[in-house]
Amino acid sequence: MKIMVAIKRVIDYAVKIRVKPDKSGVETSNVKMSMNPFDEIALEEALRIKESGRASEVVAVSVGPSQCVDTLRTGLAMGADRAIHVEFPGTLYPLSIAKIFKALVDAEKPGLLLLGKQAIDDDCNQTGQMVAGLLKWPQGTFASKVVLDEENKVVTVDREVDGGLETLCLDLPAVITTDLRLNQPRYATLPNIMKAKSKVIKKLTPQDLKVEIKSDLEVIQVTEPPKRKAGVILSSVDELIDRLKNEARVGPQWKRPHIIERGARRGYVRSNIIQTIER
Ligand code: AMP
Numbered sequence: 071m072k073i074m075v076a077i078k079r080v081i082d083y084a085v086k087i088r089v090k091p092d093k094s095g096v097e098t099s100n101v102k103m104s105m106n107p108f109d110e111i112a113l114e115e116a117l118r119i120k121e122s123g124r125a126s127e128v129v130a131v132s133v134g135p136s137q138c139v140d141t142l143r144t145g146l147a148m149g150a151d152r153a154i155h156v157e158f159p160g161t162l163y164p165l166s167i168a169k170i171f172k173a174l175v176d177a178e179k180p181g182l183l184l185l186g187k188q189a190i191d192d193d194c195n196q197t198g199q200m201v202a203g204l205l206k207w208p209q210g211t212f213a214s215k216v217v218l219d220e221e222n223k224v225v226t227v228d229r230e231v232d233g234g235l236e237t238l239c240l241d242l243p244a245v246i247t248t249d250l251r252l253n254q255p256r257y258a259t260l261p262n263i264m265k266a267k268s269k270v271i272k273k274l275t276p277q278d279l280k281v282e283i284k285s286d287l288e289v290i291q292v293t294e295p296p297k298r299k300a301g302v303i304l305s306s307v308d309e310l311i312d313r314l315k316n317e318a319r320v321g322p323q324w325k326r327p328h329i330i331e332r333g334a335r336r337g338y339v340r341s342n343i344i345q346t347i348e349r
Contacts, residue, residue: 071124071128071181071220071242072126072128072129072130072178072179072181073116073119073120073124073125073128073131073180073182073183073184074126074171074174074175074178074180074182074184075112075113075116075128075129075131075150075182075183075184075185076109076112076131076132076134076167076171076183076184076185076186076197077105077106077109077110077112077113077130077131077135077141077142078106078109078132078134078186078189078191078248079103079104079105079106079132079134079137079138079140079141080103080105080106080134080189080191081096081098081101081103081104081105081190081191082102082103082192083101083107083190084102085102087241088253089292089293090292091180093292093293094286094289094291094292095289095292096191096292098348103132103137103140104141104144105141105144106186106189106190106191106345107186107250108185108190108247108248108249108250109185109186109248110148110255110327111186111248111249111252111253111255111275112122112184112185112186112246112247112248112253113128113130113145113148113149113150113184113218113255114148114253114254114255115184115246115248115252115253116128116150116182116184117148117149117150117256118253119182119218120149121178124180124213124218125218125219125220125236126180127151127152128149128150128151128229129150129151129152129153129154130142130146130150130153130154130178131153131154131155131156131171131174131277132145132147132153132154132155132156133155133156133162133167133170134156134157134158134162134214135156135157135158135159135265136157136159137148137156138155139155139271140320141166141336142155142271143266143267144258144266145208146265146269146271147257147258147259147262147263147265147266147268148255148258149256149262150264150269151269152269152270152271152272153269153270153271153272154174154271154274155158155253155270155271155272155273155274156163156170156174156274156275156276156298157247157274157275158276158283159281161166161285162194162219162283163194163285163286163287164192164194164200165196165200165286166195166276166283166284166286167197167200167201168196168197168201168203168204168249169204169281170199170276170281171183171197171201171277171278172201172204172205172249172278173281174279175201176301177279177280178215181220181242181243182218182225182242182243182244182245182246183201183205183243183245183246184209184242184246184247184248185197185198185201185246185248186247186248187211187212187244187247187248187249190230192346198211198245198246198247199211199247200243200271201261201347202244202245204214205245207243207244207245208240208241208245209244209245209246209247210225210227210229210238210240210244210245210246210247211227211229211246211247212229212230212247212248212249213227213229213246213247213248213249213252213270214228214229214235214249214252215226215228215249216246216252218242220242222244223241224239224240224241224242224277225239225240225242225244225246226238226239226240227239227240227246229249230249230335231249241290251304260279260295290327307340
């Protein structure tokens, strides 16, 4: 069975984001770019499934400008067998990406499509769900555990939901999006980085896949979040409760005052709690 993994090139998670002066987006020039962290987890999971003998090939796919090749090379160095780059220099939105993935799945026929639960640049959390809808495949989103049963053509997915763990059994082929706790991605070793140089990266365009890229939404403006106020250390629980009541306007609907009191007694509740409650 073949596994296809979506890999997006995004601003590195450790970079401090700067908004462009004209508020049209965030600054991406001269900024370190990396593989979307949730996609690293998706790739790691695909590699583990292959290493356990339950898949024969891992294909990494990225859509975007020419520099996506660098991100795909990282994926190949981690262990993907080959890669596909769908080159498109402009802005892309989840529905366009999902249509491209559908076309790639129709051509490549993988048994499993793995994506990150969300891209950390646009935070859309839509592409996996959309492509599952377009393919009419079952989907397991926010996976924290994946167990593939190739013989019975099913995959079991644990999802961390508000009330606990939800376990789904999906018929293959299926779409899975990965959550943070699924695994710890490996680093590419030097020999594998060298080996990756000779692995194949196929180039395609949306036209080759007969996908028309239309902008289905418009970003009106991007602004920085308001600056956080400096914290203050309060002298007593009474003062904290007074501030919660009169500044943060937390009334009797506040369900768990004992937690605040307990925290305040331990000395680690500062005014940022007030800010949290205000939000
Ligand atoms: P999003 O819906 O934008 O939050 O993205 C969710 C997931 O879809 C990401 O974690 C990637 O796995 C995949 N994805 C989104 N955009 C791209 C892209 N341009 N190239 C490859 N994969 C993508």
